[in-house]
Amino acid sequence: MERAEIMKRVIGILTESQEIRRSHEAGGEAGPTSEPGVVTLLLSEMMPHFSVPADATPLQVGRIVGETLAPAMHTIVGAFAAAFNSLAAVHDSGRTDVTSMDVLREMALRVEAGAYDHGLDHDGPDDRSLGNDRPDDSGLDEGLDEGGPDVV
Numbered sequence: 001m002e003r004a005e006i007m008k009r010v011i012g013i014l015t016e017s018q019e020i021r022r023s024h025e026a027g028g029e030a031g032p033t034s035e036p037g038v039v040t041l042l043l044s045e046m047m048p049h050f051s052v053p054a055d056a057t058p059l060q061v062g063r064i065v066g067e068t069l070a071p072a073m074h075t076i077v078g079a080f081a082a083a084f085n086s087l088a089a090v091h092d093s094g095r096t097d098v099t100s101m102d103v104l105r106e107m108a109l110r111v112e113a114g115a116y117d118h119g120l121d122h123d124g125p126d127d128r129s130l131g132n133d134r135p136d137d138s139g140l141d142e143g144l145d146e147g148g149p150d151v152v
Contacts, residue, residue, distance in 0.1 A: 001046060003075060007116040009042040010079040011108050014087075016042075018101060048072050082116075083107060 016038045050068040052061050083104075090103050110116060 001048075001072070001075075002117070003079070004111050004114070004116045006046055006075050007079045007082070007111050008108070009046050010076070010083055011104050011111065013039050013042050014083055015101070015104050018104070046072065046076055079116075 048068050050064060052064050056064065086107060087100055087103050090098050090100075
């Protein structure tokens with residue numbers, strides 16, 4: 001799965017978790033249901049599918065699982081870390097006019113603009129898309145109110 005697709009799903013998971021929290025705070029039901037929720041479905045979409053031969057030894061099973069899941073987990077954790085860093089930077093800046101949903105919405109717009117096509121694991125030229133090293137004139141802040149955070 002492409003990094004941008006994983007980032008979209010991470011944003012979806014975080015958005016859904018915000019909706020669950022808000023529902024719970026408003027007195028609604030926030031507990032798990034008998035059917036898989038959006039979060040479970042999005043996570044399962046991000047995980048690679050694989051099979052293990054019936055006659056595989058435990059060592060072979062471990063190797064297959066590790067080699068198959070490690071790259072996906074690395075990218076997923078990188079996406080969650082990038083999202084956390086964007087949300088934390090806005091929080092730490094003391095901004096009260098920008099909500100977490102605003103930050104997630106801006107991140108979703110950036111994904112669509114191609115900002116997350118590379119570098120979730122900080123090894124490419126587009127690492128700056130979420131943060132600290134991004135030039136102020138990148139134009140990716142458009143969509144937030146004037147004076148929006150530099151890091152989303």
